[in-house]
Amino acid sequence: MTEGKTKLIDENGLRTDGRRPDELRPIRIELGYLKHADGSVLYEQGKCKILVAVFGPSEVHPKHIELPDRAILKVRYHMAPFSVDERKSPAPSRREMELSMVVRNALEPIVITELFPRTVVEIFIEILQADGGTRVAGLTAAALALADAGIPLRGLVAGCAVGKADGTMVLDLNDIEDKEGDADMPIAYIPTMNKVSLLQMDGLLTRDEFRQGISMAINGSMRTYALQAAALKSKYSLPENQEKEEM
Amino acid sequence: MSVTRDRPVISKVLHQELMDLLARDKRMDGRALHEFRKMEVETGMLKKAEGSALVSVGGTKVLAGIKVDLGSPFPDTPNQGVLTVNAELLPLASPTFEAGPPDERSIALARYVDRSIRESKAIDLEALALQPGKMVQVLYIDIYVLDYNGNMTDTAVLAAVKALENTNLKRYTLEGDTPTFNGETVPLALKDYPISTTFGIIGEKFFLDPNLEEEHAAEGFMSYTYTQEGNLCAVMKNEQGYLSPSQIFDMLDVGWEKAQEISRAMNWRKD
Amino acid sequence: MVPGEVIGTGDNRAGENTVKVQGSIVATRVGIRRGGPEGVSVIPLKGFYVPRVGDMVVGIVCDVSYNMWKVDINSPYFGVLPATDVFGRRFDPTMDDPLKQFDIGTVLKAKIVAFDRSQDPLLTIRDQDLGKADFGFLVRVNPSKIPRVIGRGGSMLSKIQQASNSRVIVGQNGTVILTTSDPAMRDKLIRALKLIEEEAHVYGLTEKVVGLISGKVEGQ
Numbered sequence: 001m002t003e004g005k006t007k008l009i010d011e012n013g014l015r016t017d018g019r020r021p022d023e024l025r026p027i028r029i030e031l032g033y034l035k036h037a038d039g040s041v042l043y044e045q046g047k048c049k050i051l052v053a054v055f056g057p058s059e060v061h062p063k064h065i066e067l068p069d070r071a072i073l074k075v076r077y078h079m080a081p082f083s084v085d086e087r088k089s090p091a092p093s094r095r096e097m098e099l100s101m102v103v104r105n106a107l108e109p110i111v112i113t114e115l116f117p118r119t120v121v122e123i124f125i126e127i128l129q130a131d132g133g134t135r136v137a138g139l140t141a142a143a144l145a146l147a148d149a150g151i152p153l154r155g156l157v158a159g160c161a162v163g164k165a166d167g168t169m170v171l172d173l174n175d176i177e178d179k180e181g182d183a184d185m186p187i188a189y190i191p192t193m194n195k196v197s198l199l200q201m202d203g204l205l206t207r208d209e210f211r212q213g214i215s216m217a218i219n220g221s222m223r224t225y226a227l228q229a230a231a232l233k234s235k236y237s238l239p240e241n242q243e244k245e246e247m
Numbered sequence: 248m249s250v251t252r253d254r255p256v257i258s259k260v261l262h263q264e265l266m267d268l269l270a271r272d273k274r275m276d277g278r279a280l281h282e283f284r285k286m287e288v289e290t291g292m293l294k295k296a297e298g299s300a301l302v303s304v305g306g307t308k309v310l311a312g313i314k315v316d317l318g319s320p321f322p323d324t325p326n327q328g329v330l331t332v333n334a335e336l337l338p339l340a341s342p343t344f345e346a347g348p349p350d351e352r353s354i355a356l357a358r359y360v361d362r363s364i365r366e367s368k369a370i371d372l373e374a375l376a377l378q379p380g381k382m383v384q385v386l387y388i389d390i391y392v393l394d395y396n397g398n399m400t401d402t403a404v405l406a407a408v409k410a411l412e413n414t415n416l417k418r419y420t421l422e423g424d425t426p427t428f429n430g431e432t433v434p435l436a437l438k439d440y441p442i443s444t445t446f447g448i449i450g451e452k453f454f455l456d457p458n459l460e461e462e463h464a465a466e467g468f469m470s471y472t473y474t475q476e477g478n479l480c481a482v483m484k485n486e487q488g489y490l491s492p493s494q495i496f497d498m499l500d501v502g503w504e505k506a507q508e509i510s511r512a513m514n515w516r517k518d
Numbered sequence: 519m520v521p522g523e524v525i526g527t528g529d530n531r532a533g534e535n536t537v538k539v540q541g542s543i544v545a546t547r548v549g550i551r552r553g554g555p556e557g558v559s560v561i562p563l564k565g566f567y568v569p570r571v572g573d574m575v576v577g578i579v580c581d582v583s584y585n586m587w588k589v590d591i592n593s594p595y596f597g598v599l600p601a602t603d604v605f606g607r608r609f610d611p612t613m614d615d616p617l618k619q620f621d622i623g624t625v626l627k628a629k630i631v632a633f634d635r636s637q638d639p640l641l642t643i644r645d646q647d648l649g650k651a652d653f654g655f656l657v658r659v660n661p662s663k664i665p666r667v668i669g670r671g672g673s674m675l676s677k678i679q680q681a682s683n684s685r686v687i688v689g690q691n692g693t694v695i696l697t698t699s700d701p702a703m704r705d706k707l708i709r710a711l712k713l714i715e716e717e718a719h720v721y722g723l724t725e726k727v728v729g730l731i732s733g734k735v736e737g738q
Contacts, residue, residue: 038566057566057594065250068636072251092248094354100249101351105467108251108487110521112537112546116568117635119594147521150564150662152546154539155522185482192522193540195489199469201482202362207499210479214495229520232548236563 006180008165015177017046021170024160024220029141029231031148039149043141046174047131050138052145057119070113072120075104077138079127099135106139106159106188106198112152121151132178133161136186139198140224147232156228157197159188160220162213164205169212171220185213189221249351255343257463265464269452274461281455281501286512288405290413298414298435302406305458306396308340311388311406313414317426318385320376328375328383332361334390334403341395353392356403359443359483360390363404363472366480367441370411377419377426384416397458400470400485404443405509412437440515441480444502445470448490453498455505469498473506475515519545519560526558533559549662550719561719567593567661567691569630569639576651576689577641579624582617585609589626589641591691592658599628599641625651625695627687651687654695655704659711661692666718667711674714674724681731682707706731 009015019025025046034040037053044050060066077100081087092100103125111121123145125138136159143156163173164182178184183203189196196218205213265275272280284305293299298313320327334357336344349357364370375384388410390403414435419426447457447465457465467488472481479499484490510516519525525536526543535547536559545551547562569575569591577597581588589597605614620626626641627648633639643649659667667688668675679686684698686707696707710727717723 039564059594059596065253067251067253074248074250076248094349094358097249097351098355098358101355104249104251105485105487109489113251116594147548148564150547150562150566152535152537153521154537154546155544156520190489190522192524192544193489195491196484196495197489199482199484199495201479203366203480204368204474205479207477207479207503210482210499211496214492218492229523232520236548 006176008177008181009168009170013168015165015170015174017174019172021168022216022219024172024223025174027224027227029144029227031144031231031235037145037149039145039147039151041141041144041148043137043144045133045137045140046172047129048127048134048137049129050134050141051126051128052138052141053124054121054142054145054149054151055124056121056149057116057151058122060118060120066118066120069117071111071116071118073104073108073111073113074120074122075100075107075125075142076123077103077125077127077135079130079134083127083130102198102200103135103139103142106157107142107146109195109197110143110153110155110157110190111146112154115152121146130175132173132175133159133186135159136161136188136198139188140228144228144231148235155190155192156225157188157190158221158225158228159186159198160217160224161186162217162220164203164209164213169209169216171216183209183213185210185217187214187217187221189218189225191222191225252343255463257460261460262464265460266449269449269454274454276458278456280452281505283401283456283505283509284458286405286509288409288513290409296410297416298410298412300406300409300413302402302409304398304402304405304456306394307399307402308392308394309399309402309406310391310393311403311410312391313410314387314389315414315416316385316387317377317382317419320380320383324372325380326376327372328370329385330361330365330370330372330388331385332357332364332388332390332407334360334392336392336395336399340392344392344395355483355485356392356400357390359400359470359472359481360388360403360407362481363441363443364388364407364411367439367472367474369408369437369439369441370435371438375416378421378424381424382426386414395459397460397462398445398456400445400468400483401443401456404441404472408437408440408442409513411435412440439474440510440513441472441474442506442509443470443472443481444505444509446498446502448488448494451491451494453490453494455501469495471499471502471506473503475510477503477506519551520548521546525551525560526553531557533557535560535562535565562662564660565662567591569593569595569597569633570690571630571633573630573690574648575628575630575641575691576656576687576693576695577626577628577691578656579620579622579626582620582622584611584616587616587620589628591628591639591641591689592661592693593639593691595633595638597628597630597639597641599626599643603642603644620650625654625656627651627689627695651695653699654687654697657694657696657708657711659692659694660715661690663715663718664688664690664692666714666723667694669724674727677724677728678707678710678731681728703731706733
């Protein structure tokens with residue numbers, strides 16, 4: 001977190017991109033974007049562009065890492081070299097390794113892995129364009145791709161990152177707020193279970209600001225979840241609660 | 248690529264006993280629900296390191312060594328020294344640690360220790376800049392997990408802070424553009440002492456400082472690092488599993504209580 | 519329904535594609551809710567095939583060893599056809615060569631004899647109508663739509679076979695064999711199967727499918 005001279009909140013209380021502190025960036029969801037993947041999505045949140053593909057469940061290679069009583073997940077969070085201002089080397093960085101693990105840990109609770117033991121579900125998250133909050137946006141997209149693949153899930157998980165910019169708690173950080181703000185707190189939330197499966201904080205917050213941030217982030221996650229559900233239902237043109245009779 | 252790891256098998260009998268005890272707010276080793284195991288701290292035992300500390304929390308032992316070198320600053324922070332943290336989960340510390348390049352667990356641990364120290368502003372990085380933009384002191388914190396018996400997170404953060412407290416920096420005089428060691432050392436003055444508290448979570452229950460069996464049985468973990476003023480500088484939910492918002496808030500409060508206790512034990516607080 | 523959405527209370531029986539979460543029954547896949555006396559379930563829009571004992575499946579031999587064939591049955595689990603099933607109990611590895619019998623790429627109609635979570639599904643071809651398929655065009659259909667392809671009491675399938683004047687072999691695992699040698703008819707059948715996949719939940723589907731095959735209705 002560098003000392004920035006940028007004014008993150010202007011005199012009208014608006015952020016660098018014109019948003020109010022509790023406003024989410026626009027989200028665009030295109031399910032089934034890749035034809036050969038079992039499930040996929042092209043997910044955009046503000047200037048973040050993320051492609052997620054899901055494969056499986058399939059046989060595990062090498063065989064010795066399979067688990068006898070459940071499926072294993074393989075998650076790759078990766079940033080494309082052209083996704084950031086200064087070209088990033090394609091080799092996995094320490095940050096990408098940590099985030100791959102953190103995202104996997106956030107997805108494990110929702111996938112009903114006990115249903116297909118000795119298999120693997122692979123989830124590839126490619127950040128094509130990064131602008132803050134990529135791990136939670138990637139995670140939100142991964143949940144969509146898993147549902148698109150027909151992998152049985154206990155529920156959907158949606159994520160949101162909050163931060164502190166010029167003393168104000170802000171929802172859905174963009175890149176400059178992430179880099180020059182005082183805190184970055186990503187959260188992933190399962191609305192149908194009221195549970196948090198990802199939580200990290202980096203920066204300096206009072207305990208009250210932390211509490212406030214959690215509530216804000218959960219609220220943001222719920223709004224994101226509504227968009228996830230709507231996208232899934234509309235892709236398959238599902239009317240609400242249609243009873244199917246003809247068989 | 249992060250892959251689901253196999254969990255060590257715990258006997259159903261052990262698991263059941265653990266759950267029964269937890270339901271009554273008790274633990275297998277007799278501790279209270281939010282009680283740390285015995286902590287032991289030893290500092291300055293490594294003569295070739297500029298600073299060192301060996302911390303034990305119960306059966307978990309972590310050694311932190313500090314090396315200081317000269318180098319160039321990062322382009323976006325020309326007026327600051329460099330802080331870099333690395334962690335090794337030594338194969339001798341646990342059957343689940345393998346030799347080889349750092350795996351995701353050691354990277355996550357190193358990054359958490361880094362955030363705990365960096366975001367608390369415990370180190371005045373600007374004071375490490377000898378020639379802003381050109382020559383700065385580079386602080387290497389190397390975390391060596393020697394014996395893994397649960398909760399290496401809190402142990403590692405404490406070891407790193409204690410090692411820093413114990414670190415002596417060389418003083419340099421600048422002759423033209425070349426810095427030369429003038430023979431004096433000065434203690435690195437820490438501006439804060441961040442303390443980490445980690446909880447294991449099983450269902451509705453959470454408990455402080457999980458030991459090895461408790462870690463195997465736990466579904467997830469939450470770590471909070473507090474500054475001396477009680478602000479948060481790092482938070483991490485670790486491993487699989489999930490928790491409710493109310494658990495997050497409850498642990499936040501218990502953690503702060505415990506962090507203050509540790510502060511007193513380390514003589515960082517006098518009240 | 520989307521995964522996690524509540525589909526019934528704890529009193530209902532949890533049917534297909536549902537799971538009990540915090541006392542309620544929720545959907546596990548995107549799909550349409552179905553309720554009835556037998557409980558609540560979800561008809562998924564997408565799913566993969568999980569082997570069931572008794573199912574007839576169409577598979578492709580993908581590996582051979584001295585005593586068995588590994589069969590790709592379009593599932594996370596590969597089917598195993600033991601050599602003894604084909605050569606009999608007096609199977610002699612020095613005389614009987616599995617590779618000569620069915621080599622890689624052979625299409626088989628087989629039945630699942632055994633399957634549990636600890637071992638791969640066991641297949642047999644010793645039954646009426648099972649065995650090697652010598653000709654035909656393979657089409658993969660979403661396994662969750664197979665019941666619709668067959669229809670109640672086989673009604674849809676018999677209408678398809680009638681209208682196309684050809685045999686259509688449907689594996690429960692979603693692999694279908696089209697036996698017609700007429701390329702134009704084959705195309706119509708492929709489109710008909712795709713139509714069933716996409717409009718499985720729509721009324722009047724049977725007429726539309728028959729119309730497509732008989733060529734009386736334009737496209738979809």
